[in-house]
Amino acid sequence: MRHLIVFAYLGALWLANAQKPVMTTPEQAIEDRLNLRTLPDDERARVTKELALAIRALPSSPNKLMLASRLSNLATEGDFGRDTLQEVTTTLNGSLQGQSTPGAHGDVAMPYLQLARLVKYENMQGAMDTPQFKAAMAQLDAEDRVREKAEFTLPDLNGKQWSLKELRGKVVLVNFWATWCPPCRKEMPDLEDLYTNLKDKGFVVLAITDEDIRKAKRFVDEKKYTFPILLDLGRQVAEACRVDGIPKSLVYDRQGKLVAQSIDMRTRQQFTEMLAKAGLKY
DSSP: OOBHHHHHHHHHHHHHTSSOOOOOHHHHHHHHTOOGGGSOHHHHHHHHHHHHHHHHTSOSSHHHHHHHHHHHHHHTSSOOOHHHHHHHHHHHHHHHTTOOOOOGGGOOOHHHHHHHHHHHHHOOSOOOOSHHHHHHHHHHHHHHHHHHTOOOEEEBTTSOEEESGGGTTSEEEEEEOOTTOHHHHHHHHHHHHHHHHHGGGTEEEEEEEOSOHHHHHHHHHHHTOOSOEEEOTTOHHHHHTTOOBSSEEEEEOTTSOEEEEOSSOOOHHHHHHHHHTTTOOO
């Protein structure tokens, strides 16, 4: 997923053990199959479910939680079926049971945030009656309140300024992305299709990157994307919108209300469902 903070968590977990944890044979077998991005989507759905069940069968350990966290991080890169995602959620929930998982500097530990995001944004069943999970949900609620009030003005690749506030009256999909991000690249053709077919109905895509203009322009020109690409070189807007991983999409309705958001890459159908919450039908 894209979620940069997840890798920070995993790195901290490795460091906490002073060296790379020694894995059992079953754990290593699961680790070896986690390169899911190389698989076709239909096969990826099957393997994701198999891995969720295999992780769940492991005895409780930090390695089990690490593997569950990594799988959760990959399982939302598209739509592999709600049953599959529920299996992943159940496995992450169970892997947290009985584990001491403190966050860095008093922050909520990433696995609890992952579980909370699955519950809150993907409508999965997996709530825990623990202080850590409740803190994670409270953090997500606070972040949503910030995103609800988001205001920004950024230049596009041609120097034109785009203001979110000035787009009231239109449905706006704000997408945070980068050229180096495989899930970002994978969802962009669907964004182009939606933009092409819905822009006359008052739909705007604002794709925001913090990359160098030359790199972004070279990529966009090659792919012939026509929606606005905005430059957030200092990541002020990304940070203001509490974006800790990409891709990340926010949908604002014609009154400027935040009505839908993703925690990862979306398919065309998933984007369509998000836009429907703003009253826009494809």
